[in-house]
Amino acid sequence: MNILSILTVLLLEASNTSSVxxxxxxxxxxxxxxxxxxxLIIFFGIFTFLILLERKLSKIEHQIKER
Amino acid sequence: MISQMxxxxxxxxxxxxxxxxxxxxxxLYAFSTVYIIYSFQNFKKLSAEELYxxxxxLFWLVILFITVNAIxxxxxxxxxxxxxxxxxxxxxxxxxxxxxxxxILSVLLLSLITLFLFILFFGFxxxxxxIFLLAMFFGGGGLAIIFVLISAIASKxxxxxxxxxxxxxxxxxxxxxxTMQLSELSFAWFDTGLTKNVIILALFDVLLVxxxxxxxxxxWRN
Amino acid sequence: xxxxxxxxxxxxxxxxxxxxxxxxGLLQPIAPGISSIHQDKITIGEVNFISIETYNTHLEEAxxxxxxxxxxxxxxxxxxxxxxxxxTAIIGFPIARKxxxxxxxxxxxxxxxxGTFELxxxxxxxxxxxxxxxxxxxxxxxxxxxxxxxxxxxNREILKESIRNLFFHVCMxxxxxxxxxxSLGSSVAYLNTGKKPWDTMAHxxxxxxxxxxxLGILTGMVWAKFTWGAFWPNDPKLNGVLVAMLAYLAYLxxxxxxxxxxxxxxxxxxxxxxxxVLYIIFIYVIPKFSSSLHPGMGGNPAFSEYDLDSxxxxxxxxxxxxxxxLAFWLFSILLRIELINEDLEDQLI
Numbered sequence: 001m002n003i004l005s006i007l008t009v010l011l012l013e014a015s016n017t018s019s020v021x022x023x024x025x026x027x028x029x030x031x032x033x034x035x036x037x038x039x040l041i042i043f044f045g046i047f048t049f050l051i052l053l054e055r056k057l058s059k060i061e062h063q064i065k066e067r
Numbered sequence: 068m069i070s071q072m073x074x075x076x077x078x079x080x081x082x083x084x085x086x087x088x089x090x091x092x093x094x095l096y097a098f099s100t101v102y103i104i105y106s107f108q109n110f111k112k113l114s115a116e117e118l119y120x121x122x123x124x125l126f127w128l129v130i131l132f133i134t135v136n137a138i139x140x141x142x143x144x145x146x147x148x149x150x151x152x153x154x155x156x157x158x159x160x161x162x163x164x165x166x167x168x169x170x171i172l173s174v175l176l177l178s179l180i181t182l183f184l185f186i187l188f189f190g191f192x193x194x195x196x197x198i199f200l201l202a203m204f205f206g207g208g209g210l211a212i213i214f215v216l217i218s219a220i221a222s223k224x225x226x227x228x229x230x231x232x233x234x235x236x237x238x239x240x241x242x243x244x245x246t247m248q249l250s251e252l253s254f255a256w257f258d259t260g261l262t263k264n265v266i267i268l269a270l271f272d273v274l275l276v277x278x279x280x281x282x283x284x285x286x287w288r289n
Numbered sequence: 290x291x292x293x294x295x296x297x298x299x300x301x302x303x304x305x306x307x308x309x310x311x312x313x314g315l316l317q318p319i320a321p322g323i324s325s326i327h328q329d330k331i332t333i334g335e336v337n338f339i340s341i342e343t344y345n346t347h348l349e350e351a352x353x354x355x356x357x358x359x360x361x362x363x364x365x366x367x368x369x370x371x372x373x374x375x376x377t378a379i380i381g382f383p384i385a386r387k388x389x390x391x392x393x394x395x396x397x398x399x400x401x402x403x404g405t406f407e408l409x410x411x412x413x414x415x416x417x418x419x420x421x422x423x424x425x426x427x428x429x430x431x432x433x434x435x436x437x438x439x440x441x442x443x444n445r446e447i448l449k450e451s452i453r454n455l456f457f458h459v460c461m462x463x464x465x466x467x468x469x470x471x472s473l474g475s476s477v478a479y480l481n482t483g484k485k486p487w488d489t490m491a492h493x494x495x496x497x498x499x500x501x502x503x504l505g506i507l508t509g510m511v512w513a514k515f516t517w518g519a520f521w522p523n524d525p526k527l528n529g530v531l532v533a534m535l536a537y538l539a540y541l542x543x544x545x546x547x548x549x550x551x552x553x554x555x556x557x558x559x560x561x562x563x564x565x566v567l568y569i570i571f572i573y574v575i576p577k578f579s580s581s582l583h584p585g586m587g588g589n590p591a592f593s594e595y596d597l598d599s600x601x602x603x604x605x606x607x608x609x610x611x612x613x614x615l616a617f618w619l620f621s622i623l624l625r626i627e628l629i630n631e632d633l634e635d636q637l638i
Contacts, residue, residue: 029342030324032450034515035315038457038508047503049497049619056626063633116490217562220556224547237535238564243569271570278566282559285480 068161075157075165076281079141080284083173093177094139100129112190119192120256126185126249127146130178130207131239138170138214139231151183154191154287161281163219167276170211178207197254198261213239214276219286261286291486294621303614310608314456317604321346322444323396323408324507331412333393335419336383339368339412343376343398344444344461351400359412362390387439389414406444442600447516454512454599457610461505462530462618463609468498469537471617473565476558489627490553491561496536501536531572631632 083090104110104125111187113121153162182203193199217235221227293299324344331337348355357368357380368380393410442452471496479487509527510520521527540560548555 008457030319030449030516034451034512035453035457038454039311039513041507041511042457042461042504045500045507046615046619049500053619053622053626056623056630059632060626213567216559220543220560223552223556224543230543234536234560237532238541238567240532241529242567245483245571262365274566274570278563282562285559286554286556 068158069110069156071101071161072165072168075162077271079165089140090230093133094180095183097129097177098132098135100132101181104129105188115122115214116191118189120251122185122189122192123247123254125253126181127243127250129204130174130203130242131210133177134207134214135212135231136173137173139221139228141166141170141215142229143217150287156247159284160280162287163215163279164276166219167212167215167279170215171208174207174211175204177239178203188257191284193253194256195253195258198258199250201265202246202253202268205265205272206242207270208250209242209246209272209275210239212272212279213242214277216275217284219283223286268276290341290490294624299614300584300618300621303611303618306521306607306611307615310604312396314453314604314608317600318345319450319452320441320444321406322449323398323406323411324449325394326408326411327328329412330415331382331384332415332417332419333384333386338371338379338381339396340379341377341396341398341418342594344408345377345403345441346376346406348376348400348401350377351402354401356399359384360395360397360407361393364389366394370428384414399510400510409446416611436615451456451512451516452601454508456604457612458508458512459605460608461508463502464612465493465501465505467613468494468501468616468620469568471523472498476561479558480562481579483551485554485631486628488558490624491558491632493624493627494620495540495561497623499534499537499566499617501616502530502537502620506530506534532571533564533568536568540564569636594598 110121112137129269182199214231214235215236218227218231221230224230245268248269249261252258252261304505314494322344323340323341324519327340331339342601352370352373355370355373355378357370357378359366359368359382368386370378372379392413394412395407395409396411397405397407399405408471445452472491475487475491475494477485483613513522513527515519540557544553544558547556
């Protein structure tokens with residue numbers, strides 16, 4: 001996650017653009033933030049899936065211990 | 068197999084005829100829905116164009132719920148013992164074909180009655196009436212086929228009326244949209260893309276029947 | 290099948306692919322373009338000084354080779370750069386005639402480093418006219434266009450940088466569809482053989498596919514908000530996908546409500562096959578044959594438009610493979626946990 005945000009900042013710095021007028025921050029950087037948010041959502045989704053797996057596994061571990 | 072199919076079909080008619088309350092309930096349902104729409108005052112103030120599109124949408128909505136009501140009961144009265152009995156003597160293909168045929172016939176009859184009610188209450192807005200009948204035949208038929216298979220699945224599960232809606236509605240939504248586009252043509256003067264759409268719809272119905280025939284034995288087996 | 294799912298080689302394949310697509314997909318610049326123009330009207334009969342802001346360009350470095358012109362139909366009006374600073378410039382255009390072929394003028398800029406880039410329908414003639422009278426000079430002879438010196442992704446007007454979402458958002462759908470196809474295959478195999486693991490596979494593939502479908506919908510909503518202006522524009526593709534997700538949620542509900550194990554598996558498999566066939570027909574087949582359903586409605590750039598661009602393709606195809614492999618990886622872990630769980634339950638009985 002950190003690497004990604006650094007990449008984003010680097011790319012924004014490199015492209016050196018300023019958002020125009022009163023547009024919302026999402027439109028700034030020629031809509032690069034949209035990509036950033038999309039990647040964030042995907043990461044959170046995959047992490048949620050991992051947590052689901054984690055809980056299933058610990059349930060099974062618990063069962064095995066009981067027997 | 069054909070004779071088996073017709074005897075099953077005859078049996079369906081007999082069951083329906085002896086149990087008139089079901090048919091009556093559905094007819095009452097159709098009449099009261101149409102009357103509710105009629106009594107909604109704003110409906111009469113619509114301009115011609117708005118009236119056509121709402122005509123179309125409301126008609127198909129009424130048909131959809133009538134179909135759900137009519138078809139979802141079709142497997143209910145078959146107890147599990149009777150299933151076992153059919154299983155030993157009959158061919159599953161004949162059984163499902165009879166159910167589908169009966170479903171299509173009853174939906175067509177009910178939609179004709181609804182159409183009559185609609186024309187009675189809201190006037191006759193069609194420019195090309197035959198297109199609407201085509202859409203009713205292929206669209207209503209397709210609805211019936213989908214719901215027959217869905218209710219066959221649901222009949223094997225408890226609290227199945229809810230399941231019929233849950234499983235059926237997502238599947239018929241795009242189908243309904245397609246049918247409604249076809250039937251909308253009947254309000255217009257032109258008929259561009261009519262044959263293509265009718266052929267797609269007809270092929271689709273055939274595909275649904277084939278799928279049901281292939282899949283039904285797996286539902287039937289116990 | 291289980292053996293392949295337990296094997297590790299294809300899972301490790303997804304790691305370099307993902308690194309490749311994330312790095313390449315994020316760092317590769319998009320093509321130079323004109324990001325904003327500080328006025329949209331030009332006065333006829335005057336020299337118009339137009340201030341523009343460009344993106345990913347090297348205007349200052351390539352100042353000596355810079356050319357700018359307005360294009361209207363077959364007419365080209367040459368501009369003179371009066372000021373160039375970083376990526377902004379002020380260009381003067383003498384506009385003489387009143388009778389141009391089209392209403393809108395396209396603004397085109399060309400230099401040796403960035404190649405040629407344009408802003409379509411950039412300017413409109415204003416209502417009032419200027420006082421100066423001079424004759425129009427058609428400078429078509431001097432117009433020379435060249436390719437950009439860099440390898441870039443295309444710069445589309447409403448998409449801009451967010452074209453990179455192609456490697457993330459669109460791949461979610463591909464992963465979902467591949468998982469659903471896998472689930473269909475498992476269901477068919479279950480109906481044929483009646484072996485329990487096939488049923489578990491079909492079920493869990495649908496669960497994983499729903500996770501990726503939900504990600505696809507969420508990311509798509511964000512992208513749609515900032516390209517089309519609404520989280521849920523009324524587009525047939527969106528609605529079709531939502532309907533498909535509802536159908537598969539119904540599949541999960543059906544599994545939840547049946548009690549008998551083997552009956553549950555069989556009914557679910559039948560519904561799965563039925564739903565998949567309907568889904569495929571409605572999402573992929575009917576829009577192609579029917580004139581009434583528009584796949585590219587609501588400013589939706591149709592998929593074939595991307596297909597043509599080779600610079601996107603060399604990232605997009607690996608991205609599809611990478612995300613699909615990752616999805617199958619997650620699915621295989623879920624499956625193996627569930628299989629152990631079932632074993633445990635069998636032993637208890």
